[in-house]
Amino acid sequence: MxxxxxxxxxxxxxxxxxxxxxxxxxxxxxxxxxxxxxxxxxxxxxxxxxxxxxxxxxxxxxxxxxxxxxxFSELDLATFTPARSVGWMNYRTVLEDPGFLNSLKVTGVYLALALPLQMLLGFGIAFLLNVEWRGRGVLRALFLIPMVVVPVVAGGVWKMLLDPLWGFVNYVLGLVGIGPVNWLSDPTLAMVSLVLIDTWRWTPFVVLIASAGIMSLPGDVLEAARVDGAGWWATLRKIVLPLLAPVILAAFIVRWLGAVKMFDIALAATKGGPGQATDVVNLYIYEKAFRSLEFGTASSMATMVLAITMVLTFLFLRLNRYLEKRW
Amino acid sequence: MRSFPRAMRGTTRRAVLAGGLAAVLTASLAACGSSDDEVTGGGVGTAEKPVSIRMIANDAFARQWQDQMVPEFNKLYPNIKVTIDGVPYGDLLAKEMLELTAPDPTYDLIVADDPWIPQLAKTGGLADLKGDLGKFTKADYDWDDFNTGPLAAGEWQGKQYSVPVRSNELLMFYNKTLYAKAGLPEPTPKLTWQQYLEQAPKLVQDTNKDGKPDAWAVGTYFTKDPLTPTIWQTILNSNGGQLLDGDNKPAFNTPAGVAALQTHIDLLKYAPPGAATYQFNEPLEAFRQGKTATMFMWGSVYKGTAVDPKTTTLKPEQVGIQVMPVGSLSAGAHRGMWTAAVAKKSKQAEASWTLLQWLSSKQGEQWQSNTLGVFPARKSTLSSTPQQEWLVPVFKAIADGYVAIDAGKMWRPKLPESDAIQQILATQTSRAMSGQATAEQALQTAADEVSKLLKSKGY
Structure with a gap:
């Protein structure tokens, strides 16, 4: 291969x-x-x-x-240096903090919704763009625009677009008799909105990787399948997807590493609200450090998130290696 | 004189450090430094050797000050060069903390929001204006002329760290046209919360008769934001309640607290669609577009809301301003002073304090009010006749507000942990607002978390 x-x-x-x-x-x-x-x-x-x-x-x-x-320290705000060692106290505090545990759960939900959606859309669009048709190049270029928009700007713009009173989205929905929908003030819809904004921003990136993967598929194998009478579904299931599996997983890992540290879109669009419905872990840590100035516990949270991310990334990389060897 | 490159070196080093940490912590930590207890004067400059001072302020007004206030100040003190850097509100406190703890701070002057002074003073980085800088205070600088509430915002543990430079209060704005269309009398400062809530349904109106409401009763903070709880805190204060008791224990988890939060939640029923996400700009825009009949908002927005045609569709005769509705104790208002302090490590402390003295003096304050529409803190300014007619009702509302603030102690906790407490309250208020918890449950959780926080800090 x-x-x-x-x-x-x-x-x-x-x-x-x-x-x-x-x-x-x-x-x-x-x-x-x-x-x-x-x-x-x-x-x-x-x-x-x-x-x-x-x-x-x-x-x-x-x-x-x-x-x-x-x-592992208590930070002295007067000098901004660790004043004294407190052992595992910050970690114990963090593990007893329901807000932090909730933010881990919220992050899990966000990742579970956003990543599969972005992978499906990304590879689906890449397949469509791989077929020869007029205007494909222009569309491919347009797809890259969301990627270059600053996340905070993306969050702010989408907040305006989703506003029930002034927003364009609700205006369009209103034309067909739907709404107004409280996209960002309903706890469930706020998470859906966050996933949609992130998907709008990052799907083009997956499209980019997927397009490269699809273009590198060996033509002779696909040709042989066609000669053997394989239909498009069989070709997709038995040849294309297995060959693309390492690419899919590689794209997933890159997106995973990006998505797990997402907080700027949430900060701009929902501030983690309503309540704690979209309080992703990095936003929670950011607020803890910058607003509450609890640098000790915020550092413990960051260290724990780093450890969790490293373990999961390691597992994904092992899986990637396994898939590479399998095919 | 501090050279620009030297000032930038300090900033760059911390920026690099903060940037690196942000990758892991999304927080920034500055280099440590030696503390310098001696405040040096540095003089006020001469024509041959002018001095330069640098101020960090909120970007909402930094440009206005740089363009208008500084030239006015330089008419009196031409040898003090002033540079003002604007920083967005959300980043300001953290940046100021980093500044004050840096070995060679960039800024001589720190402009801080109302509850930040204890937190900033705790770093040891602020000069005591009456102690450290008392020798540079002009004889005619009248401390007693300040209203007590605004001046108290800059005081902590018996020391005066800052003076009011832009006063502010939560006040009630109302649209007279929408009140008339609803057939309701204009509100007066005696309006009670009960009366207000009885009138609110009538203020949700279909003014263009297309069968759908196009004007609503109220816009204010509803979203998850540290300033959102100030609305129900004010209701609680006007009913005689407090956030913390004398021993710094939570005192808001009471029937009065629950009722106050519930009143805030009930306002949402009479607010425009999507108002649950309202922070600062959204209710302001809705009111300026004539979509809401009332707005509970910082009074300083009055000029842009009623006077300036570039920012509003309303005219001064359409907009009323007064204290928030009355509770069992008093009317409502909530203190929100911008005060300014001198950095203890400043090499130009005398010039810095000279600027603050002028800005907060009787003369400077009257110039600010009349020219920029900035709210005053001095009794003499409030009792004077303003040059602009639209300021007359505003001055009355501010004066009434100061009385209410003093009566109900209407401010956020005066502790270094104030911002952390507001964060907890913001989250729980938002949970109650969105129906994830009842008002009782939200306040119970908030009280538990605040207790835990304060206990961990040794209270």
Whole structure:
């Protein structure tokens, strides 16, 4: 399969540009020029790696370490530094916080609704765009517009569009005798609205990945299926979907990582309300940190969410690898 | 004089740190620094060596101040260069906290909303205006001329950290035309909540006779927002209740509290469709478009609501303003002062305090009121005859409001945890508003959470 044939040489090639065979032939002899060569080779690699490592440490490792540190501390607001260690107290507080547990549940519901919807729509639209028809290129370009809209702006604009008194959506629904619908003030509809806004924004991204995957499908296999008399449904079910499975999962993982940290659309559109109906976990953490200035507990929440996200992402990646090997 | 690049270095470093943390925490943490207890004056500048000061303020009025107030101030003090940076309301408190705890703060002046002063003062980053800066206070600066409520907004634990620079109160706006169409008498400051709720159904009207309502009784805060609970808090206060008792224990989970919240919820029945999402702009827009007969809103919006044709369809003769309806104790109002403080680490404390003194002086306040329509805090200003006629009823409403505020202690908790308490109340108010909980259940949960919060802080 395309994916496998591309990854196989890469695995060998990552350790040395010369390849495994060359590496064996250059095994150093004690004290000889081979050892010097190896050390110089190693040193040069580290020199090239160093800038990236320094940047990564500064922008990723340090904030991560600092967040974990604060999660075990009481932050002194007078100096904005950890004042004293409080052990696991912040974590115990978080686990007893019904608001945090509710926000995890809300996030779960949001992910369970938004991700499958975006995947279905994304791949469905990609299939349609893959067929030759006039205006396909223009539509493909238009599809990218929502992706470049700033999330807070998207949330704010949709809030206006969904307003029962002034909004365009209710105006259109009113023409056919429906409404006015309280999109953002009903707890259930508010979550539906949030999912729809996020889907509007991110489905084009899935379309983009899916289109690339569909275009890379091997034509000879599809041709062989056609010769063997397979219909479109059989081709889709037995050939296309299995071949696309790693792409689908890869798109899912990328979207999962994006969706799990979503909070800006919720902030702009609903502020997590009504009540706690759309209080996704990152919004809850944001409010806890920035509004209530509870940095210790907010850091504990962030650390816990990070751990949960890492575990689930790891499982998804394992599943992806399994699917790649299976087909 | 602070150079711009130096000021920016501090900002950039914190911005980088905050940006990194945001990836994990969506919060920002600033670098620590040494504390400097000594407030340096720095003088007020000379023609040869002017001084520069920088202010952080809400973006709602920062531009107006920069364009109009600063040139007026510079007529008197031409050697003090003032730069004002506007920050959106939602980001302002966090940014100010970061500023005050930074080793080399960018800002000399901090403009803060009413409940923020204890939180900001607790960092140790604000100068005591009467203590630290007392030596720079002009002899004719009249502290006693301030109404007690506005001045108290800048006081915490016996120290005066800030002075009122833009006063505000929750007041009742009403559309006289819609009252006349409904055949109701115009409200007076003696209107009670009971009378108001009896009239409210009649204010939901079909003014164009197409069979559908096109005007409603009320618009105000209903959504999940820290300012939304101020509506029912004011109702509670006007009935003699308080949010916290003298020992800082929740005192709102009472029949009076439940009744106050229920009144707020009941207002929703007479509000436009979708009003449950109303925050600040939506009720304002509905009222300015003539869609609502009354609005419980910050009084400072009066000019844009009744006078300025660029922002409203209404005219001054159509818009009434007064205190909120009367409860068993008093009429209602809710204090919402913007006060300004001097950063303790400012190298230009004297020039900064000079600006604040002018802005909050009798002269400066009258200029602000007459030119910008800003609400005053001084008795002398309120008892003067304003240059603009539309300010006459406004001044009366403000004065009545100050009386009500003092009588009912109508302000948010004066604690460093004030914002956290408002967050809890906002969430539970929203739950009750959307039917996810009853008023009783919501207040019970809020009381439990506030108790837990305050207990964890050692109260």
């Amino acid at each position: 395309t994916t496998n044939t591309q990854t196989a040489p890469a695995r060998g090639g990552t350790s040395s540009p010369a390849g495994p065979g060359d590496r064996r032939s250059r095994r150093p002899r004690a004290g000889g020029p081979g050892l010097r060569h190896r050390w110089r080779d190693l040193a040069s690699r580290w020199v090239f790696l160093a800038p990236a490592l320094v940047i990564l440490a500064a922008v990723l490792a340090y904030p991560l370490f600092y967040t974990v540190w604060i999660s």
